[in-house]
Amino acid sequence: MEKPVQKIGLKHGSGGRAMRQLIEDVFLELASPVDGVGLSALDDGAAIRVGDQWLVITTDSHVVHPIVFPGGDIGRLSVSGTVNDLAMMGATEPLALTCAVILEEGFPRADLERIRDSLKATALEAGAPFVTGDTKVMGKGELDGIVLNTTGVALTRRVVTDAGLRPGDLLIVTGQVGDHGMAIMAKRHDLGLQGDLRSDVAPINGLIRAALAAGGDDVVAMKDPTRGGVSGSLHEMAAKGRVGIVLTEQAVPVRDEVRAACDMLGIDPLLVANEGKAVIGVRAASAQKVLAALRAHPLGRDAAVFAHAMAERPGAVILDTGLGRRLLSEPEGELLPRIC
Amino acid sequence: MAKDLTQELKFRDPAKARALAAAMQRNLDALGREVSVMHVCGSHEQAIARFGLRAVLPPQLKLIMGPGCPVCVTDGPEVDEAVALAQGGAHVCTYGDMLRLPGTSRSLADAQADGARVHVVYSVAQAVDVARAHPADQVVFMASGFETTAVATAAIALTDLPRNFSILSVHKYVPAAMEVVSRSKESNIEGFIAAGHAAIITGSAIFEPFAARTGSPVVVAGFEPLDILAAIVKLTELILERRPEVFNAYPRCVTRAGNLPAQKVLWRVFEPRAGKWRGIAEVPDGNLDLRPEFARLDARQRLGLSLDTSAVRDEAAAGLERECICGPIMMGLASPHDCALFGKACVPEAPVGACMVSSEGTCRIWHTYGGAPDLRQVEGRPAGQG
Ligand code: SF4
Ligand code: SF4
Numbered sequence: 212m213e214k215p216v217q218k219i220g221l222k223h224g225s226g227g228r229a230m231r232q233l234i235e236d237v238f239l240e241l242a243s244p245v246d247g248v249g250l251s252a253l254d255d256g257a258a259i260r261v262g263d264q265w266l267v268i269t270t271d272s273h274v275v276h277p278i279v280f281p282g283g284d285i286g287r288l289s290v291s292g293t294v295n296d297l298a299m300m301g302a303t304e305p306l307a308l309t310c311a312v313i314l315e316e317g318f319p320r321a322d323l324e325r326i327r328d329s330l331k332a333t334a335l336e337a338g339a340p341f342v343t344g345d346t347k348v349m350g351k352g353e354l355d356g357i358v359l360n361t362t363g364v365a366l367t368r369r370v371v372t373d374a375g376l377r378p379g380d381l382l383i384v385t386g387q388v389g390d391h392g393m394a395i396m397a398k399r400h401d402l403g404l405q406g407d408l409r410s411d412v413a414p415i416n417g418l419i420r421a422a423l424a425a426g427g428d429d430v431v432a433m434k435d436p437t438r439g440g441v442s443g444s445l446h447e448m449a450a451k452g453r454v455g456i457v458l459t460e461q462a463v464p465v466r467d468e469v470r471a472a473c474d475m476l477g478i479d480p481l482l483v484a485n486e487g488k489a490v491i492g493v494r495a496a497s498a499q500k501v502l503a504a505l506r507a508h509p510l511g512r513d514a515a516v517f518a519h520a521m522a523e524r525p526g527a528v529i530l531d532t533g534l535g536r537r538l539l540s541e542p543e544g545e546l547l548p549r550i551c
Numbered sequence: 552m553a554k555d556l557t558q559e560l561k562f563r564d565p566a567k568a569r570a571l572a573a574a575m576q577r578n579l580d581a582l583g584r585e586v587s588v589m590h591v592c593g594s595h596e597q598a599i600a601r602f603g604l605r606a607v608l609p610p611q612l613k614l615i616m617g618p619g620c621p622v623c624v625t626d627g628p629e630v631d632e633a634v635a636l637a638q639g640g641a642h643v644c645t646y647g648d649m650l651r652l653p654g655t656s657r658s659l660a661d662a663q664a665d666g667a668r669v670h671v672v673y674s675v676a677q678a679v680d681v682a683r684a685h686p687a688d689q690v691v692f693m694a695s696g697f698e699t700t701a702v703a704t705a706a707i708a709l710t711d712l713p714r715n716f717s718i719l720s721v722h723k724y725v726p727a728a729m730e731v732v733s734r735s736k737e738s739n740i741e742g743f744i745a746a747g748h749a750a751i752i753t754g755s756a757i758f759e760p761f762a763a764r765t766g767s768p769v770v771v772a773g774f775e776p777l778d779i780l781a782a783i784v785k786l787t788e789l790i791l792e793r794r795p796e797v798f799n800a801y802p803r804c805v806t807r808a809g810n811l812p813a814q815k816v817l818w819r820v821f822e823p824r825a826g827k828w829r830g831i832a833e834v835p836d837g838n839l840d841l842r843p844e845f846a847r848l849d850a851r852q853r854l855g856l857s858l859d860t861s862a863v864r865d866e867a868a869a870g871l872e873r874e875c876i877c878g879p880i881m882m883g884l885a886s887p888h889d890c891a892l893f894g895k896a897c898v899p900e901a902p903v904g905a906c907m908v909s910s911e912g913t914c915r916i917w918h919t920y921g922g923a924p925d926l927r928q929v930e931g932r933p934a935g936q937g
Contacts, residue, residue, distance in 0.1 A: 457929060530921075534603070535607045537601075538920070538921025538924060540919060540920065
C-alpha cells in the first residue's frame with residue numbers, strides 16, 4: 212500500500228494519478244449529496260437540478276509560466292478552461308463568468324491590462340459575460356506573478372458526464388493533440404525548435420454545441436484532455452464507465468512539429484496537455500454524424516475517431532500501435548513542468 | 552540530426568508484422584513446445600514494450616529481457632568504490648543514470664547531497680574537461696557501459712591526458728554474461744538476440760565461439776519493430792533446425808568482422824577479467840579492466856589508499872531493498888510483475904532497485920509502457936470500424 216503523503220509535491224497538481232489520489236484523500240470529505248452531479252463525481256463541474264433544467268457550475272484557478280505564450284496567454288486560458296469545463300458537462304451556453312485575480316506586488320500594470328483585454332475578447336468569443344470579480348494583492352515572493360480564478364455557470368436540459376461510456380461506443384478527438392503543452396514547453400525552456408508550435412487554447416463550446424446537435428442523446432461522455440492529456444481523460448472515462456478502452460495510435464491526429472518536439476524530449480503526445488480539444492464518447496450508430504458536424508466547424512476540422520470502448524478489462528486503456536498492443540500508462544507525476 | 556522518417560516507416564508496417572508473427576507461429580507449431588528466447592539489450596526492450604510487440608507473439612514463445620543494461624548490472628560494491636572516492640575528496644564524473652544507482656547502502660546522488668563533488672557527463676571527453684578545469688584536484692571518470700562505450704573510454708586512454716585524471720572502469724563485456732545465462736539450467740534459454748549497435752563494433756563473428764560452445768543460436772538484430780520480429784522468426788527457425796549458428800539480421804549496419812580499428816583500441820587498453828554483475832553473480836571474463844600498462848590511469852591503483860569502501864557500507868541495506876528481485880529478473884527467471892514493490896514502493900521517481908533506475912532497465916521500461924499483461928486476446932479494432 213502507498214503511504215499517505217505528508218507534504219504536497221508538484222506532482223499533486225499535474226492532473227495524473229497523484230493528484231486524483233490527493234483530492235480523494237483530502238477533499239472528498241467536503242462532498243455532500245446533491246440532486247445531480249456533485250463533488251463526489253469528480254467530474255469537470257457540478258450539475259444541480261433547477262426545475263426541468265440543470266444548473267452547471269465549475270471553477271478553476273490558473274497559473275502558467277510564461278503568462279504569454281505562442282497562441283495565447285493566461286487570460287485566454289482561464290476563460291477557455293472554464294467555458295470548456297461547462298461544455299464538457301453538456302452546458303454550451305454560459306450564463307455568466309466570475310473572475311478573481313491575485314497579484315504579486317510589483318506586477319506590471321501593462322501586463323494586467325493585456326490580460327484584461329484577452330479575458331474580454333475570449334469571453335466575447337465564447338458568448339459568456341463577466342458579471343463579478345475580486346482583486347487581491349500579495350507581497351513580493353508570496354506568489355508567482357498572477358493567479359486567475361474563473362467560475363462559470365450555465366443552464367442545460369441534458370447533462371453529459373464523463374462516466375457514460377458503454378461497450379461498443381466510439382471515441383472521437385476533436386483535433387490534433389499536444390499543441391498547448393508543447394508550445395509552453397518550447398517557450399519556457401527555450402528549446403529553439405523549428406516550426407510553429409502554438410497553443411490550441413480556445414473556447415470550444417460552439418464546437419461542442421454542434422456535436423450535441425448532431426448526436427443528441429447518443430453523445431454519452433465528454434472530457435477535455437487538459438493536464439494529463441488524452442491518456443488522463445481516457446483513464447478517467449474507462450474507470451468511471453467501467454469499460455476497457457482500445458486506442459488506435461495511428462488514428463490520433465498529431466502535428467508534425469509536435470511529434471518532432473515530443474520525440475526530442477522523449478514525451479508521449481498522448482500525455483501532453485491540450486486547451487482547445489475534447490474527447491467525445493458516442494454510440495457507434497451516431498459516430499459518423501457527430502464526426503461530420505465536428506469537421507464542419509473551424510475548430511474541429513481534424514477530428515477523428517480514435518478509440519472504442521469494450522466490456523473486457525474495465526478501467527484499462529490499451530494502445531494499439533499497429534504492430535502490437537500494450538497498456539497505456541496513466542499519467543502519474545510531473546511529466547512536464549506545470550503548464551496550466 | 553534529422554531522422555529519415557520514411558526510412559523508419561518501412562520497418563513499421565503492420566501487414567509485414569502480421570506476416571512475421573504468422574511465420575513465428577509456424578515454426579513453433581513445428582516444434583510443438585514452448586520456447587524461451589532472450590534479448591540482451593535495453594534498447595530492444597524499449598522497442599518491444601513501446602510497440603507492444605509481446606501482444607503479437609505466439610503464446611508458446613517467451614521473450615525475456617536479460618542483462619541488457621550496463622547501469623543495472625553494475626554491482627553494489629562497484630558503486631561503493633565510486634562513493635568512497637567522492638567522499639574522499641575526488642571529483643567523480645559519470646553518466647547520468649549511474650548517479651541514482653544504489654551501492655551497498657549509498658548512491659553517488661547521496662554522496663553529492665552530502666557535498667561530494669559528483670558530475671554528470673555525456674562523454675568521457677567532458678570528464679577530461681573537468682580534470683583540466685580543476686588541475687589541483689583528483690578527477691575520476693567512473694566508466695560504465697558495454698563494448699560500445701568501452702571503445703570510447705579506450706580511445707581517450709590513448710591520448711595525452713591531464714595528470715590528475717583517472718578511470719574507474721566498471722565496463723562490462725556482454726558475451727561473457729550470455730554464457731552464464733545460457734549455462735543456467737533454471738532459465739532454460741534456447742536462443743539469444745544480440746544488440747545491433749554493439750555488434751557494429753564487435754562484428755557478428757564475436758558470437759560464433761559462444762554459439763558453438765553452448766549450442767544456442769544467436770541472431771544480431773536492429774531496433775525497429777520489424778527488425779526485432781524478423782530476428783525472432785530467424786531464431787525460432789534456427790532452434791527448430793537445431794542449428795546453433797550466428798545469423799546477422801541487421802546487415803544494413805553490421806558486418807561479420809565489425810569495426811577492426813575500434814576493436815584494436817578496445818583490446819589494447821582493456822582486458823577481460825572475472826567480476827561480479829549485480830544479480831548474476833561472478834561472470835568469468837565479464838569485466839573490462841585497464842591493462843597493467845595503463846596503471847597510471849587506473850583509479851583503483853592510483854587512488855587505492857582512499858578506496859576504503861567500508862565507510863560507505865556500514866549501514867545495513869534497507870528492508871525494501873531486500874525485497875527487490877532485480878537479480879532473478881536479469882537472469883530471466885522473473886518479471887517485474889513478480890516483484891511486490893513494482894509500481895508501488897518502487898517507481899522511477901523513487902527507485903528501490905537498479906532495474907527501476909536506468910531508462911534501459913526492465914522495471915523502468917515496463918513501468919513507462921504499462922507492463923506486459925497478456926493482451927493477445929484484445930481486439931485492435933471494434934467490429935465494423937474501417
Ligand atoms: S520493481 Fe523495483 S524493487 Fe522490484 S525488482 Fe524492480 S527494481 Fe527491484
Ligand atoms: S534492467 Fe535489470 S534486468 Fe534488465 S537488463 Fe538492466 S539489469 Fe538486467
